[in-house]
Amino acid sequence: MATPNRSRRGRRPGTSDTREAIAEAARRCFAELGYDRASIRVVAEQAGVDPALVMHFFGSKQKLFVSVMSLPFEPEDVLPALVAGRSSEAGLRLARFIVGVLEQPQPRMVITGMVRAAAAEPEVADLVRDAVSSRMVGAIATGLAVADAPLRASLVGSQIIGVVMARYVIRVEPLASLAPDALVEALTPNLQRYLTGPLPLVPGGERARGAGAR
Amino acid sequence: MATPNRSRRGRRPGTSDTREAIAEAARRCFAELGYDRASIRVVAEQAGVDPALVMHFFGSKQKLFVSVMSLPFEPEDVLPALVAGRSSEAGLRLARFIVGVLEQPQPRMVITGMVRAAAAEPEVADLVRDAVSSRMVGAIATGLAVADAPLRASLVGSQIIGVVMARYVIRVEPLASLAPDALVEALTPNLQRYLTGPLPLVPGGERARGAGAR
Secondary structure, X not given: OOXXXXXXOOOOOOHHHHHHHHHHHHHHHHHHHOOOOOOHHHHXXXXXXXXXXXXXXXXXXXXXXXXXXXXXXXXXXXXXXXXXXXXXXXXXXXXXXXXXXXXXXXXXXXXXXXXXXXXXXXXXXXXXXXXXXXHHHHHHHHHHOOOOHHHHHHHHHHHHHHHXXXXXXXXXXXXXXXXXXXXXXXXXXXXXXXXXXXXXXXXXXXXXXXXXXX | OOOOOHHHOOOOOOHHHHHHHHHHHHHHHHHHHOOOOOOHHXXXXXXXXXXXXXXXXXXXXXXXXXXXXXXXXXXXXXXXHHHOOOHHHHHHHHHHHHHHHHOXXXXXXXXXXXXHXXXXXXXXXXXXHHHHHHHHHHHHHHHHOOOOHHHHHHHHHHHHHHHHHHHHHOOOOOHHHOOHHHHHHHHHHHHHHHHHOOOOOOOOOOOOOOOOOO
C-alpha cells in the first residue's frame, strides 16, 4: 500500500475536514487493499482518527463504501452523448473518455475499488452491478437507441472492467505500462465494434436468453 | 453460496478421498466466496472435516489455493495452436475454446476463483499474474510469433478477464445470461482484431513503454 498520509495524524481538524480525511483514506484503502482488508480500523489509522469516529460518521463499512465510492462522473450526463452522434467515432470518444478517467488518480481509485469490491463481497457486487448495469450500461444503451443496445453496452462494460482488472489490479504486462494514448488506440476499434458493428446473432435479442430482461 | 455437499459429512473416507474432498470444497469456496472469505474453517466445514486436517494436507491457505486452483488446461499445449495457422479464424477458435472452458462448471470455478482472488490478495494477484501473464499471455504470444505479440496477448487477456468478471462475478445483464454460442460470436471479431488486426501505434513497441519488458 502507498505511504499513508501521516501529516494528518495528531491534527484536530473541523468536522467536514475530518469526514473528508476519512473518505479519502477509505477510497485509498478500498482501491489498494480491496474491500475485505479495508477494515474500519485500517481506514481510521490511515485517516489518523479513532475507529469510533469512522462509525460515527458513516455507520458501517458497507455504508462507508457506498458514501465514498461514488462514480467520478454522472453516467446519464456524459455517456449518451459520447456514443450517439457520428457513430463512426463513438468508439474513439468512449475510449478517450474512459482512459481519461482511469488515468486520473482519484477516479481510478474509485473505479478500481469498485471492481475489486465486486469480486469480494456479494452485497457490494450487487451495488456495483447496479452502478455498472443500471447506470453505465443503461446510459450507453440510451445513447445507442437500438434494439440490442443493452447487449452492446454490457459487452463494452466487459472490456472496460477487463482493462481495469488487467491493467490496474493484476497488472498484466505490457498492457499495464502501455502509454494512455496507445491504450486509447488499442481499445477504439473494439469498443466501436461493440457499439455499432454487426452482432448478427442477436438482432432482436431472440438468441440472447436474457436480452429483454431489462 | 450453493448447497454444500453434505453427503460427505460424517464419512470416514481414505486419505486421497479426503484430500480431494477438501480440494473440491476449497475450489468451490474460492469461486463462490472469494479468497478472503474462503477461510480454512469454512473450507473444512464444507468438506466435512476438521480444520486441522486441511492444514495437515495443505499447510496454509495460500498453499491450499496454489494446490487446488491449477488451470484446467496447459496453456503451452493448447493456445499456440489455436492462434497460429489460418489466422483469419484465430479469433473464432480462441473464443470457442475460452467460452467452452468457462461453460464447464469445474474449470469455470477455478478461473472465476483465480480472478476473484487476484482482486483480493496481493500475493495471490502475483500468482494469478504469473499464471495469466507468463503462461496464457506467453502461450498466445508464442503462437502469434510477431513483434507486438505480447501486447496483443495482454489485450486478449483483458477481454477474457472482463468477460469472467462481467458475466460470472458481477453478472451484468444481458451478458450474464447470453447463450454460449451467442457469446462466442459476440467475442470473435474483437479477439480477432487483438490477435491479427492493425495496432498501428505500437508496431515495434516504441510507444508501448513496457512492451519489451518480458
